[in-house]
Amino acid sequence: SIERKNKFWSRIQQEITEAEENNTSVIVQMDGNLHIGKEIIKEDPNEQNQNGKLFSDLLKNNPSLFLVNGTDKCDGDITRLRVKGQKVERAILDFVLVSEDLKPFLQKLKIDTDRELPLCSFLKGKQKNSDHFTLWASFEIKYRKKRPERVEMYNFKSTEGLKKYK
Numbered sequence: 001s002i003e004r005k006n007k008f009w010s011r012i013q014q015e016i017t018e019a020e021e022n023n024t025s026v027i028v029q030m031d032g033n034l035h036i037g038k039e040i041i042k043e044d045p046n047e048q049n050q051n052g053k054l055f056s057d058l059l060k061n062n063p064s065l066f067l068v069n070g071t072d073k074c075d076g077d078i079t080r081l082r083v084k085g086q087k088v089e090r091a092i093l094d095f096v097l098v099s100e101d102l103k104p105f106l107q108k109l110k111i112d113t114d115r116e117l118p119l120c121s122f123l124k125g126k127q128k129n130s131d132h133f134t135l136w137a138s139f140e141i142k143y144r145k146k147r148p149e150r151v152e153m154y155n156f157k158s159t160e161g162l163k164k165y166k
Contacts, residue, residue: 002050005050005051005054006054009055009057012058013058013061016062016065020064026065026097026098026099027097027098027102028065028095028096028097028098029097029135029137030095031093031132032093032095033051034049034052034055035047035048035051035092035093036048036052036055036092039056040056040059040067041067041077041092042070043070043077043078044070044077044091044092045078045090046092055095059097064099064100065097065098065099066097066098066099066100066102066103066106067096067097068095068096068098068137069095073106074108074109075108075109076112076133077092078090078091078111078113079091079092079094079095079132079133079135080092080093080094080131080132081131094132096109096137098137102139105139105141106138106139107138108138109135109136109138110135110136111133111134111135112133112136113133115129115133115134117136118134119132119134
């Protein structure tokens with residue numbers, strides 16, 4: 001229902017807003033179950049649908065988020081390939097968003113169309129691959145471990161301290 005969908009997107013918006021208010025970086029990787037359309041991702045073989053409009057609104061309301069799909073940082077485009085009889089369905093359903101502060105550290109988003117690391121399940125001992133391709137985002141973030149603040153516990157020059165610990 002549209003009410004349920006609005007509730008979902010409202011919750012995503014709430015998380016993004018809370019992260020921004022707390023000066024926290026954001027990474028969203030999702031199966032959006034939507035068609036975003038060629039206006040947003042030029043390689044999208046599908047027209048934008050109602051869910052795609054809701055996602056598009058989220059992007060417009062959050063200019064600090066960067067949609068990685070369809071950019072030069074993205075290796076591949078189709079995230080789901082399904083064969084039903086003679087019909088082949090190609091779609092971009094899975095998305096990665098990063099906050100603007102993470103964008104310089106993003107190396108690439110790989111869409112695993114070769115199924116090197118397939119999403120799969122095992123039923124009765126047999127592997128069944130998902131019709132979705134695995135997405136993995138690579139970041140190069142360097143950091144230094146913060147040293148703990150030193151607090152003086154004992155003052156050797158204090159005559160009162162010397163009396164206490166003699």
